Amino acid sequence: MIDKQHIINRFISYVTVDTQSNPDSGTTPSTEKQWHLANKLAEELKAIGMQDVSIDENAYIMATLPSNVMHDVPTIGFISHFDTSPDFTATNVKPQIIEKYNGQDIVLNAAENIILSPDYFEDLHLYKGQTLITTDGTTLLGADDKAGICEIMTAMEYLIHHPKIKHGTIKVGFTPDEEIGRGAHKFDVKKFGADWAYTMDGSQVGELEYENFNAASAKVRVKGKSVHPGYAKGKMVNSLYIATEFINSLPRMETPEHTDEYQGFFHLHGVKGDVEETELQYIIRDHNLGHFKARKDMMLKLTDELNSQYEEDIISIEIKDQYFNMREKVEPVMHIVDIAEEAMKQLDIKPLIKPIRGGTDGSQLSYMGLPCPNIFAGGHNFHGRYEYVPVESMIKATQVICKIAELTALEN
Structure with a gap:
């Protein structure tokens, strides 16, 4: 069982660090402030018990969870980015927690009359009764993609604490500058050493994507x-x-x-x-x-x-x-999509297989030799003041990571 408060605390500790990237910068990462979270994540990976934790001169973070089975198992990876979009400010993020959402308008900011309404954002209807984390209406939230980082970190921690769940070697990668199209540019695929990977960078629960623009x-x-x-x-x-x-x-x-x-x-x-x-x-x-x-x-x-x-x-x-569209690189190894789909089904999550109307690090990584479909991270309304994420969605994404690891380790 994934501890709900633990995942809330971890997520908030990430989104309150400003990591906005800058397309006009020529450095990697494109902003100095991305280092603040990058260094924190590297230390946290060590603290939870991950092995071979590294952070390079461009703030790319990698770590390994060793296999706990004797037979040969493919090495898989999970990847997310820690920068946030330059489209909207990420300075001084003040998350708000809405317990047992009642399905009605959420006042994000009374002083400025900023309302998160299900009349306009209809996906809110899916989460009645759940716990939502929203902005205060003046910044973005950063669930894109700190929700993904939170889920990967929590899944690795859970697997470490529950060795009865059998898995092969798992690689973790956290990248800068995805929001400005550079997240994979200096990613060392050979060093990462995975047979395939998944980006945790989608939206609604159940999203599973292997096509993009x-x-x-x-x-x-x-x-x-x-x-x-x-x-x-x-x-x-x-x-x-x-x-x-x-x-x-x-x-x-x-x-x-x-x-x-x-x-x-x-x-x-x-x-x-x-x-x-x-x-x-x-x-x-x-x-x-x-x-x-x-x-x-x-x-x-x-x-x-x-x-x-x-x-x-x-x-x-x-x-x-x-x-380019990752479909060309993923279709020859469609079993990697099938495993993720089966993981969702075993967790009673309805898979939503559809094209991405955008791109992820995975689209570039697929052309660099690392096939990399995309899985939901749970957030909605990315890149703006109306961004939110249901905590239950982050828990489900964490469970999907663990289940993929488990299914990949089956001897058959």
């Missing part, structure tokens, strides 16, 4: 010519108008707010400009590799067409691939 970023620069507006006729070229033309030429309904499931999108997430120069920042996403290529080609073709229209190279575009 193919992803790229696109930076579009539009050059203009600034002239005094009183004497601008035939001379001024307003880059803002041309940038708007570029934006409006892409399919309006193929954006995040109009797509779901396997549908891809173009997402304009940043605009900076004036008459002289405008920069557009996009991300491109699609599960289908052919459609993904077509989206990139569409942006390149649009750039050429507008340059031709204005009879000069007024627009430039830089597209960079970020990660």
Whole structure:
């Protein structure tokens, strides 16, 4: 039995440490403050009895739980990231504990009238009667992915204290900078030494994912010519108008707010400009590799067409691939998904197998030789003030880790 208060205390000890990452930094980790939790986690792994605990110069943490069976068993791993998103502040997180949630509105912050309501966030209906941990409405919570770290740490501790549960060698990895797309960049797969792994980085109870977006970023620069507006006729070229033309030429309904499931999108997430120069920042996403290529080609073709229209190279575009769909690497070893699915079923958890509309460290690790599906960590509404996690979901995720370890160790 996983102790409820113990997991609450552990989780709160993590989320109250600010570990926000920074995409504009060139260091690893991207922020100095990530070291505060990284060092704490390394010491905690030692304290609970893990072996070969290491933390490298980039704050990647690894540890081993040795096998307690005599027969050969595959070495498996569990991975989570300790940074939080740069999308919303993580400074001075004040978690609130809602016991026996009554299914009604939760006042996160009365002074600012910030309400977490099931009328808007319908998933709250799933957790009536449970214990929720929320924000105070002024920061994110950090369940993405400190819930995953808490679950892995608690599962390892539980297995150490309950040696009757048989398991093979288990590797643990905690990474920085996942939220800015760099979590796997300096992960030493060979040192980790697992045959396969699971990221604990999903949301709702039961989520089990081995498909994710193919992803790229696109930076579009539009050059203009600034002239005094009183004497601008035939001379001024307003880059803002041309940038708007570029934006409006892409399919309006193929954006995040109009797509779901396997549908891809173009997402304009940043605009900076004036008459002289405008920069557009996009991300491109699609599960289908052919459609993904077509989206990139569409942006390149649009750039050429507008340059031709204005009879000069007024627009430039830089597209960079970020990660690819892990399905290609996981399907040849589908037994690793089957084990996780069976673990959930044995714990009376309904598996929810669906594509990730995003990416995880696992998507990059799969292409680095470590097949790595994703399992729920329990949180909801990541990256903002309405983030919350049910404690019961963290307990179930912890149980799933233990059950996967147990099933992997079966001789047949």
